[in-house]
Amino acid sequence: xxxxxxxxxxxxxxxxxxxxxxxxxxxxxxxxxxxxxxxxxxxxxxxxxxxxxxxxxxxxxxxxxxxxxxxxxxxxxxxxxxxxxxxxxxxxxxxxxxxxxxxxxxxxxxxxxxxxxxxxxxxxxxxxxxxxxxxxxxxxxxxxxxxxxxxxxxxxxxxxxxxxxxxxxxxxxxxxxxxxxx
Numbered sequence: 001x002x003x004x005x006x007x008x009x010x011x012x013x014x015x016x017x018x019x020x021x022x023x024x025x026x027x028x029x030x031x032x033x034x035x036x037x038x039x040x041x042x043x044x045x046x047x048x049x050x051x052x053x054x055x056x057x058x059x060x061x062x063x064x065x066x067x068x069x070x071x072x073x074x075x076x077x078x079x080x081x082x083x084x085x086x087x088x089x090x091x092x093x094x095x096x097x098x099x100x101x102x103x104x105x106x107x108x109x110x111x112x113x114x115x116x117x118x119x120x121x122x123x124x125x126x127x128x129x130x131x132x133x134x135x136x137x138x139x140x141x142x143x144x145x146x147x148x149x150x151x152x153x154x155x156x157x158x159x160x161x162x163x164x165x166x167x168x169x170x171x172x173x174x175x176x177x178x179x180x181x182x
Contacts, residue, residue, distance in 0.1 A: 002059075004125050005051075006031060008051040009031055009032070009051050009054070010033060010050045010051045010174035010175075010178075011026075011029075011030045011052045011150045011152050012032070012051075012152055012153065012154050012172075012174045012175040012177075012178045013026065013032075013044035013152025013153060013156070013175075013178075014049070014050055014152040014154035014155075014157070014175070014178030014179065014181070015044075015048060015049060015178075016032055016153045016155040016158065017152075017154045017156060017157025017158050018045065018157060018182060019044065019045060020042060020044065020156075021038045021039065021040055021160070022035075022038060022158070023036075023037075023038035023039040023040070025033045026155060027153055029150075030128065030150045030151075030152050031073060032045070034077040045121045047181060047182075048178050048181045049176045049178070049181070049182045050175070050178035050181065051174070052159045052175040053116075054177060059075065059177075059180075060076060061099075062078070062180075063076070064076045064078070068090060075092065079095045079129030083097060083147050084097030084098065084099060084145070085097055085099060085101065085102035086102070087102055087105070088140065090102045090105065090140075090141070092142070093141055093144045093145070094144040094145065095103070095141070095144070095145050095146045098144065100170060101140050101141065101143070101144050101175075102152035104118070104134070104140050104168060104170070105137055105140050107168060108135070108136070108137075108140070110115050111138060111169060112166070113165075113166045113167055113168045114135065114163075114164075114167060115133040115134060115135040115165065115167050115168075116133065116134050116167055116168040116169065116170065117131065117133055117153055117156050117160075117167060117168070117169040117170065117171075118131075118132065118133075118134045118139075118140070118143035118153045118170050119131055119132075119147045119153065120132065120142045120143050121147065127149070127154030128149060129147050129150070129151035130151075131152070131153060131155065131156050133150075133156065133159070133163075152174050152176050153169060153170070153171050153172070153175045154169075154171070154179065157182075175180075
């Protein structure tokens with residue numbers, strides 16, 4: 001399990017986000033640290049650990065309806081589509097045509113979601129990512145472009161427990177895997 005083997009930890013933050021007692025926090029390098037005085041040994045952190053294992057056959061069956069392995073570079077896919085945001089600020093400010101930003105803004109504008117967990121670069125330390133819940137056009141624009149830094153996105157799940165509404169998340173595969181395990 002990656003929670004006890006630091007070399008396997010994806011630093012997705014899922015363990016921190018699901019801990020019911022706040023016994024887990026992130027160290028300066030975004031690895032989980034445990035406060036044994038607050039830990040009730042419920043086992044949730046181990047259950048949602050994205051670095052512990054990946055059952056590719058099961059994941060393929062969930063996603064594509066079969067367990068067949070693929071040796072192709074592109075793996076399995078249903079369809080490939082090219083797109084871009086029609087909003088010029090989202091298109092030119094975003095990566096890959098601003099599609100994700102445009103989808104998030106449209107879902108907020110239409111009332112499908114109340115906010116979205118996203119990342120921006122920290123103003124205080126521009127080399128570090130900063131997680132936040134975007135609730136509007138300008139906040140979504142702040143999250144545009146790819147961030148090539150470790151950001152434990154799922155650590156914000158604990159904050160969502162205290163909020164009402166529906167939230168989207170912009171996540172990497174390891175972070176999505178933690179959510180699936182959850």
